[in-house]
Structures are given as structure tokens and as C-alpha cells.
């Protein structure tokens with residue numbers, strides 16, 4: 001995909017130009033924003049000129065599908081949840097319906113490490129709630145004291161204080177320390193790569209807080225929800241794909257489809273880093289300074305801008321125009337992680353790997369956070385008789401492990417996989433993907449902080465912020481955020 005000239009004044013389709021909107025950042029958020037701008041323009045017959053500027057040499061951000069030694073490898077995001085509709089809807093609008101694949105039904109379960117051995121997560125355990133008590137009582141994960149403490153949640157009084165609370169505090173208070181340490185911390189930590197004693201319940205798991213508030217017990221609330229959900233699920237569009245979905249040849253299909261649509265009707269500039277933003281003085285709109293492919297600085301003016309960047313990248317751009325907002329954006333913490341992706345002969349692995357993956361409680365004192373058994377989740381990810389593993393290292397709780405070289409990280413992963421799953425021999429391949437400052441941390445107070453931040457951002461006309469740092473960290477949330485930003489800008493320009 002060659003870089004294009006953002007200053008070109010004619011519309012690539014040759015149609016009337018309309019207002020010029022620049023989208024900064026070519027990750028999924030920026031791509032979704034640019035695509036939505038074009039969709040809205042077509043729907044309302046209101047022409048718009050869209051330019052997308054991406055600092056690196058490729059679009060996709062935290063995505064990376066590669067073919068290595070006969071394996072289909074995802075070094076970044078590998079699937080999306082379907083009970084939030086935005087990723088699925090986008091795939092359908094892009095004509096990818098026949099490319100969507102559900103997870104493999106026979107392996108739909110997770111394992112958790114317990115005293116060095118992988119054990120099944122008890123059936124009906126949903127993130128932090130034992131919806132079914134029978135499997136909890138039969139599970140070897142907990143002592144009898146721990147099991148009774150969990151069941152007692154049903155009868156505990158509800159919290160009166162409505163202020164935000166950390167996951168650690170909520171989970172220990174409702175279900176006891178044992179449940180928190182042995183299952184809740186690794187299950188939730190795996191999603192947010194976060195410190196549970198800082199992670200905001202309000203921002204990440206408001207639904208569970210609401211159950212306590214409204215039903216007096218999280219278990220009771222979840223059971224009610226499960227009964228109602230069964231009825232809703234029967235008619236829901238995501239239901240046929242299961243909870244998670246991907247695309248036949250990997251997530252890159254989504255990026256390619258989006259980039260194709262955008263390139264046909266807009267300008268996409270790679271290797272173009274935006275270095276500053278200023279208000280135009282001649283008319284409403286923005287003036288951007290960029291550094292191009294050869295490091296050549298240039299200027300670009302536009303009528304509106306979508307900033308689809310991690311907040312640590314957005315902050316310096318806004319330092320001069322909105323110092324308070326820039327400071328607030330810069331103060332959101334991010335965690336880093338590395339994924340070691342490796343391919344193995346099944347005959348080299350003692351464990352049957354009869355699940356989607358394994359999460360590892362902090363109390364087990366291991367050097368890895370989780371292992372995803374990628375080829376057990378989706379078909380076509382490994383050759384016959386082989387398995388693809390994605391092992392997560394680092395996160396907010398073990399950042400020091402990422403100071404090591406790639407070779408040292410690979411070697412520690414090999415040792416851990418050997419001890420925990422009985423993985424032996426030389427892998428068919430192994431690669432390390434480092435994602436530095438890629439996971440925004442939703443700390444206690446996040447919802448209030450973002451409300452304040454967004455109210456400050458509204459003071460800047462014709463500018464919209466989007467990304468995974470505001471209202472959800474997953475792919476569907478990032479897409480939704482980009483599309484909402486496009487909608488706001490379209491409405492403002494109209």
C-alpha cells in the first residue's frame with residue numbers, strides 16, 4: 001500500500017470534494033472511523049473528503065496475521081466477542097458474513113492452574129461469579145471453607161456506598177479471598193493484564209456491581225440474567241457464532257476489507273506521523289504538522305479531525321491547544337505485554353490441551369500470565385497433528401519480565417510450558433511480539449476521569465477522540481468508539 005499525498009485537493013473518486021476530515025491513527029479505531037465517515041456521507045448524500053494518516057508502514061495497529069511454517073499466526077488480537085455487536089455488525093456491513101467462523105465447540109472450556117496442575121474452570125463460572133454452585137462444590141480448586149464462603153455471597157448484605165471500587169476489593173468482599181486468588185484474579189487479569197487492586201469495577205464490570213445493587217447478590221442477579229439471556233440469545237444475531245468469533249484466514253481479513261473500502265474512496269497515507277495539532281486561524285478547522293516517509297515535515301489543513309490514538313500518543317498533540325486535556329490524556333496508564341507464539345507437534349505435548357486455554361493465578365508464582373491454545377479455538381490455525389500456542393508475558397503485574405531480550409523471554413516460556421503442560425522438543429517455530437504500552441489501565445475512578453476528559457474535549461470544535469482507552473478495551477469497543485467519533489464529526493459538519 002503506497003503512501004499517498006494528503007494535500008491532493010481532488011477527491012479520489014473524482015466526485016465533489018466536501019469538507020475534509022483527517023483521521024489520525026490507522027489501527028482498528030481509525031479505520032472504523034474513516035469507514036463510518038464514508039458510509040455516512042454515502043447515506044446522506046453529503047460528500048466528504050477523508051484522509052487517514054498512519055505513522056507506521058502498515059495499517060492495523062495491534063493486529064498481525066502471518067503465515068509461518070504452515071501455521072496461521074496471530075501476533076495481536078485473534079478474535080472478538082459477539083455479545084457486544086459492533087465488530088460483528090461491521091463485518092456484516094463489509095460483506096464478511098461468509099468469512100466469519102465460530103469457536104470449535106468441543107474445546108469450549110478454560111483451564112486454571114492449581115498447585116502447578118491445569119484444572120478445568122468450574123462450569124457456569126462467569127468471570128467472577130459462580131452461577132452454578134454444584135460444579136463449584138465438586139471442583140478441586142477450592143477448600144471446603146472457600147466453597148462455603150463463595151456460596152454465602154447469596155446471603156451477604158449489599159454495599160451501601162455507591163463509589164467506585166477495585167475488582168480486588170469487590171471480589172474478596174463478595175466471594176472471599178480464596179475465590180479471588182484462585183480464579184477471579186487470573187480470569188479477569190487475563191483480559192485486562194491489570195492489577196486487580198487498581199482495576200475499576202465501575203469501568204470494567206458494572207454489570208456485576210448492578211447485580212449486587214439491584215438483586216442484593218451477584219449470584220442471584222446473574223442467575224436472573226442467565227434466564228432472561230437464554231430467551232434473548234435465541235433471537236440474537238451473535239448467538240450463532242458462540243461468544244467469540246474470528247475470520248476464516250485470520251483477523252487481517254477485517255483490516256484488509258476496511259483498508260480496501262477506505263482506499264477506494266479516501267486517501268490513506270502510511271509512514272506519516274502527526275506531530276502537532278493547532279486550530280486554523282482563517283476558518284474553523286485544524287492545522288496538522290506531519291513527518292512523512294523520509295522524515296520530511298509538512299503541514300496539512302482540514303475541517304475536522306478524529307484523533308484515533310492511544311492516549312499517550314494523543315496527549316503531546318494537544319499540549320498547546322488544550323493543556324489540561326493533554327495532561328489528563330497523558331495520565332492514563334498503559335501496561336505492556338509480550339506474546340510468544342509457538343507451534344508444536346501434538347506428540348511433543350503431554351497435556352491433551354482439551355480447552356481454549358489456561359489462565360495462571362498470581363499465587364502460583366509463575367512467569368507467564370496465560371496460554372491460549374489458538375488452534376483449539378479456531379480451525380485452520382495449525383497443520384494436522386500440530387498445535388499453536390500463544391503465551392502471554394508481562395502485563396501490569398510483571399512488567400520487569402519484559403526488560404529481557406526476546407531470546408530470554410522465549411526461553412522462559414519454553415521452561416514454563418515444559419513444566420506446566422509437558423511441552424518438549426524443538427518447536428516448529430517461535431516468535432515474540434512485543435506490544436508496549438498497548439493495554440490502557442482502567443483504574444478506580446476511570447469513569448469519572450473519562451467523563452471529565454470528554455467534557456474538556458467537547459470544548460474543542462470539530463475534534464473527536466476515539467480509541468480503547470475510554471469506554472472499553474476490546475475490539476468491538478474500539479470499533480464503536482471510532483464509529484461514534486465519525487458520527488459526531490459528521491453531525492457537526494452537517
Ligand SMILES: Cc1cc2nc3c(=O)[nH]c(=O)nc-3n(C[C@H](O)[C@H](O)[C@H](O)COP(=O)(O)OP(=O)(O)OC[C@H]3O[C@@H](n4cnc5c(N)ncnc54)[C@H](O)[C@@H]3O)c2cc1C
Nearest residue numbers: 025027028029055061062077078079274438468473474475
Ligand atoms: C496483545 C493484544 C491482544 C489483543 N487481543 C484482543 C482480542 O483478541 N480481541 C479483542 O477484542 N481485543 C484484543 N485486544 C484489544 C484490541 O486489539 C485493541 O483494543 C484495539 O486493537 C485498539 O485499536 P486502536 O486503533 O485504538 O489502537 P492501535 O491498534 O494501537 O492503533 C493506533 C495506531 O496509531 C498509530 N499512531 C500512533 N501515533 C501516531 C501519530 N502520532 N500519527 C499517526 N499515527 C499514529 C499507530 O502506529 C497505530 O497503528 C488486544 C490487545 C493487545 C495489546
